[in-house]
Amino acid sequence: MSNDSILPTGQRRDVLQTVGGLAGFALIGSTSAAGAGDDGDVEGDGATENGRYALPDLPYEYDALEPHIDERIMELHHSAHHQAYVDGANAALDTFEEMRSESDYEDIKAAKRDFSFNFSGHINHTIFWQNMSPDGGGEPDGELGAAIDEQFGSFEAFREEFTATAENVEGDGWAMLFYEPVADLLFIGQVESQNGLAHQGSIPILTLDVWEHAYYLQYENERGSYVEEWWNVVDWDDVCDRYEFLTQVEAGKGKDDDHADETDE
Numbered sequence: 001m002s003n004d005s006i007l008p009t010g011q012r013r014d015v016l017q018t019v020g021g022l023a024g025f026a027l028i029g030s031t032s033a034a035g036a037g038d039d040g041d042v043e044g045d046g047a048t049e050n051g052r053y054a055l056p057d058l059p060y061e062y063d064a065l066e067p068h069i070d071e072r073i074m075e076l077h078h079s080a081h082h083q084a085y086v087d088g089a090n091a092a093l094d095t096f097e098e099m100r101s102e103s104d105y106e107d108i109k110a111a112k113r114d115f116s117f118n119f120s121g122h123i124n125h126t127i128f129w130q131n132m133s134p135d136g137g138g139e140p141d142g143e144l145g146a147a148i149d150e151q152f153g154s155f156e157a158f159r160e161e162f163t164a165t166a167e168n169v170e171g172d173g174w175a176m177l178f179y180e181p182v183a184d185l186l187f188i189g190q191v192e193s194q195n196g197l198a199h200q201g202s203i204p205i206l207t208l209d210v211w212e213h214a215y216y217l218q219y220e221n222e223r224g225s226y227v228e229e230w231w232n233v234v235d236w237d238d239v240c241d242r243y244e245f246l247t248q249v250e251a252g253k254g255k256d257d258d259h260a261d262e263t264d265e
């Protein structure tokens with residue numbers, strides 16, 4: 001992977017200095033955080049805009065991942081499916097505001113469910129696009145490669161578990177590699193639909209969409225073939241950057257905590 005930072009030094013420091021930027025970067029990466037202004041809004045092609053969610057541009061053309069993922073799949077997946085999650089999340093925010101203004105919470109259960117589903121879909125897809133590249137494939141090196149070797153035994157063992165996780169999602173859902181900051185661990189999780197089987201506090205750094213809309217036009221019911229081809233477009237530079245950013249945040253938090261203890265004494 002590249003040793004280049006995700007962001008220029010000054011921009012990276014600016015992002016690190018804002019809690020909002022920090023959390024946003026961890027979840028949706030440089031597409032959003034690189035353009036974040038002082039007010040937290042994102043200018044340009046990020047995943048938020050003016051306090052609402054927005055469809056981020058892909059970092060490549062719709063046909064860039066061929067032959068592994070067809071142009072038509074990418075076009076529909078991004079412009080129709082992802083857009084629907086963005087629209088649904090924003091509609092739920094509007095509904096919440098309306099409920100507050102009218103003090104009428106009769107339909108709040110449905111609205112909360114709508115927001116959870118659509119917001120999660122937006123975040124999942126935003127990471128998914130950035131996790132792929134026409135120059136992808138191979139395996140990670142650096143800190144993430146070492147962590148995978150240590151925690152899974154080898155990259156091959158990690159890949160076998162991730163593949164099995166993806167192939168065995170019941171119905172529509174995702175396989176994800178999470179960074180879990182409490183124990184400083186990596187784990188592979190299944191996500192049902194967009195938001196089922198929650199792993200609160202853990203942050204996805206690699207997401208694989210196994211909804212039928214992600215592969216059926218090309219692979220029909222052969223989800224396993226799609227997953228095997230997907231490994232050829234995984235952008236490990238992006239995944240490594242996410243892991244290193246999060247572990248650096250954890251390390252920095254520890255230093256601050258130590259300092260706070262000294263101050264208290």
Ligand SMILES: [Fe+2]
Pocket residue numbers: 077081125209211213214
């Ligand atoms: Fe999807």
